[in-house]
Amino acid sequence: MQTMNAKDAISASMAECYIFIGDDRYNFMQAINLEASVEKTKSEVPILGRTGKGNKSTGWKGTGSATFHYNTSIFREMLANYKKTGQDLYFDILVTNEDAGSGVGRQTVLLKDCNVDGGILTKFDADAEYLDEDMDFTFEDFEIRESFSQLPGMKI
Structure with missing residues (x-):
C-alpha cells in the first residue's frame, strides 16, 4: 500500500497573491488567507420509472473570502468610489x-472579475496585537493556469 509522503503536504504560507485592478498590479503580500470556491447549481429532474429524482447541473457560482492585515485602503477606496459614482469596480x-x-x-x-461584497471602513482594537480585516467576494470566471503534479501512486 502506497501512502503520501509528509513532505508533499503543501505549506499553508507558501503562496503568492496578486490583485489586478485595471492596468495596476498589486503584490497582495498583506493577505493572511484566501479561499475561493465554486458551487454548482443543480435542478432536480423527475424521471419516469424511478422513485427518486435525478440531478442536472445547470450552472455555477464563484464565491470567496479573504483575511488580510488592515494596512491597505485599496478596497475602501473601491467602496467609496462606488458610493460616489455608482460605478462598480471589478478586479482579478x-x-x-x-x-x-x-x-x-x-x-x-x-479568479476573474472579482467584486467585493462590502468592507470595513475603519476600526481599532486597543487590546489586539495587530489589526486584520475580512473580505467576502464573488467572481465571474476562473482559469487554472498551472496544476499540481500527481503524486506517485495516485493513479493506479
Missing part, C-alpha cells in the same frame, strides 16, 4: 501555491 486575483519541499510542483489559479 492570481494565487500561486508552491512549496519547494513538495514534489507536486505549483498550482496557479486566476
Whole structure:
C-alpha cells in the first residue's frame, strides 16, 4: 500500500497573491488567507420509472473570502468610489501555491472579475496585537493556469 509522503503536504504560507485592478498590479503580500470556491447549481429532474429524482447541473457560482492585515485602503477606496459614482469596480486575483519541499510542483489559479461584497471602513482594537480585516467576494470566471503534479501512486 502506497501512502503520501509528509513532505508533499503543501505549506499553508507558501503562496503568492496578486490583485489586478485595471492596468495596476498589486503584490497582495498583506493577505493572511484566501479561499475561493465554486458551487454548482443543480435542478432536480423527475424521471419516469424511478422513485427518486435525478440531478442536472445547470450552472455555477464563484464565491470567496479573504483575511488580510488592515494596512491597505485599496478596497475602501473601491467602496467609496462606488458610493460616489455608482460605478462598480471589478478586479482579478492570481494565487500561486508552491512549496519547494513538495514534489507536486505549483498550482496557479486566476479568479476573474472579482467584486467585493462590502468592507470595513475603519476600526481599532486597543487590546489586539495587530489589526486584520475580512473580505467576502464573488467572481465571474476562473482559469487554472498551472496544476499540481500527481503524486506517485495516485493513479493506479
